[in-house]
Amino acid sequence: MKTVEKKFHEMKVTAMANKAWDIGKRVGLWLWQRFGVLGLVTVFAMVFLLGYSWGGGAGSPGVATTQPTQGGNHGSEMGTMGQVWTCSMHPQIRQPKPGKCPICAMNLIPAVDHNSGGNTKMAGGPHLTVTPEAMKLMEVQTSPVERKYVQTVVRMVGKIEYDEARLGYITAWVGGRLDRLFVDYTGVTVKKGDHMVKLYSPELLSAQEELLQAIRAVRELKESGVGIVRETAQETVEAVREKLRLWGLTKQQIDDIQSREKISDHVTIYAPMGGIVIHKSAQEGMYVQTGTRIYTIADLTRLWVVFDAYESDLTWLHHGQPIQFMTEAYQGEVFEGTIVFIDPVLDEKRRTVKVRVNVSNEDGRLKPGMFVRGTVRVKVARGGRVMDPGLAGKWIGPMHPEIIKDTPGACDICGMPLVKVEEMGFVGSQEAESAKPLVVPASAVLITGTRAIVYVKLPETDRPMFEGREIVLGPRAGDYYIVRSGLGDGELVVTQGNFKIDSALQLNAKPSMMNPLGGGGAGHQHGGH
Numbered sequence: 001m002k003t004v005e006k007k008f009h010e011m012k013v014t015a016m017a018n019k020a021w022d023i024g025k026r027v028g029l030w031l032w033q034r035f036g037v038l039g040l041v042t043v044f045a046m047v048f049l050l051g052y053s054w055g056g057g058a059g060s061p062g063v064a065t066t067q068p069t070q071g072g073n074h075g076s077e078m079g080t081m082g083q084v085w086t087c088s089m090h091p092q093i094r095q096p097k098p099g100k101c102p103i104c105a106m107n108l109i110p111a112v113d114h115n116s117g118g119n120t121k122m123a124g125g126p127h128l129t130v131t132p133e134a135m136k137l138m139e140v141q142t143s144p145v146e147r148k149y150v151q152t153v154v155r156m157v158g159k160i161e162y163d164e165a166r167l168g169y170i171t172a173w174v175g176g177r178l179d180r181l182f183v184d185y186t187g188v189t190v191k192k193g194d195h196m197v198k199l200y201s202p203e204l205l206s207a208q209e210e211l212l213q214a215i216r217a218v219r220e221l222k223e224s225g226v227g228i229v230r231e232t233a234q235e236t237v238e239a240v241r242e243k244l245r246l247w248g249l250t251k252q253q254i255d256d257i258q259s260r261e262k263i264s265d266h267v268t269i270y271a272p273m274g275g276i277v278i279h280k281s282a283q284e285g286m287y288v289q290t291g292t293r294i295y296t297i298a299d300l301t302r303l304w305v306v307f308d309a310y311e312s313d314l315t316w317l318h319h320g321q322p323i324q325f326m327t328e329a330y331q332g333e334v335f336e337g338t339i340v341f342i343d344p345v346l347d348e349k350r351r352t353v354k355v356r357v358n359v360s361n362e363d364g365r366l367k368p369g370m371f372v373r374g375t376v377r378v379k380v381a382r383g384g385r386v387m388d389p390g391l392a393g394k395w396i397g398p399m400h401p402e403i404i405k406d407t408p409g410a411c412d413i414c415g416m417p418l419v420k421v422e423e424m425g426f427v428g429s430q431e432a433e434s435a436k437p438l439v440v441p442a443s444a445v446l447i448t449g450t451r452a453i454v455y456v457k458l459p460e461t462d463r464p465m466f467e468g469r470e471i472v473l474g475p476r477a478g479d480y481y482i483v484r485s486g487l488g489d490g491e492l493v494v495t496q497g498n499f500k501i502d503s504a505l506q507l508n509a510k511p512s513m514m515n516p517l518g519g520g521g522a523g524h525q526h527g528g529h
Contacts, residue, residue: 152378162300170294303366
């Protein structure tokens, strides 16, 4: 029966081939006439394709076929050829011996055998087991998770500005005409009591005349027997003197008027403070009203340095922290100050917050408008708090943090009660040891944007075994991350070679950094689709 089926199949194949040959001759003759040699090539191609599609194919006698075998993947390849080496960056590279990747020149790593149990899914995360030799080739290094204070550096840029509490204004306390301005331009240094303006004012003339009349009335009523009249006249003198004082005349000027008994058609205005004239708002000959600003004076012996702190750095900044800064004018010279104010409002456009520092400038070297670069070195404790050994257990002024005392009391500047430094966000001396944070090296953490992964070297295993673990991080402090959960004190985390471990898991379609569920295209497979 099988012989008959075989002969029937051979006859069918022969008939199909003859039919294909006949069609090919006709088409070939037509193509030869139209296209020459190109037509013959087309005929041979058509005959081959028609013959294969009608009579060839899988299982046909006389036609070679290639069938994928069971287990035709990397596992069978390893079983027949031994250890296979691959590249963590280019998993398509498969070589029978170690060496360099022909694409990126990275060291090849052993491809883990699926059937050897080297990579299993266990409770807590994906696990990868390698040989000690493979671990050396992967250049894996580990570091223990520990509790310790870590340091971070906050860098800011800013500008020197006037101390608003040390600005003074010379204004017209009474309306009149500016007949003389003794300071002609800005930038002039003046001292307290220097003459600044010569003012003519009809109101002052009337007030002076009123004072002289009151003085004459007191003199005339001196012999009067009516005491109430004498007292009223004396009170009038005192009232007029007070009026002149409120209009800007000094006590000496009023005494001169009273002693000379002669009015002055001009009055001189003196500087209420010493400093630099930074703004001149009037000109000679101008008529001014009460309250018109004439000069602005700034005391430059103490200045403000205002820095812009990024939103992400606010957790490290507190009142009372020392800060160092440098200027472009004095390269290499370091100035020091103390943070006294942190703006409670964020700049929505720049996403920064103003941080103010008070600095002494007795020598006048610092100039308002200078650009500065500041540095705050922060010792970080648990929860992102700041540990400053110099402030632990101290009392500090809430409005003037530069006032620091060992005992409670009042601020020397404003009189407000001092508060404990713990209320400012610092760690107290009694909790210094318990406030150490749990930290992990930054190089050990693989961050995907939404998840943070570390690979932990498991203890007490025959061969090196690594476990992938998702953890919750706090803020970064220098070369460390603060760990909120997911790791324990003393565990060994991979700080170098963690990408290679993750790549090995991806090659085996296991859960990894970018593919938390595993499977699906982690590596490439042969056939079987």
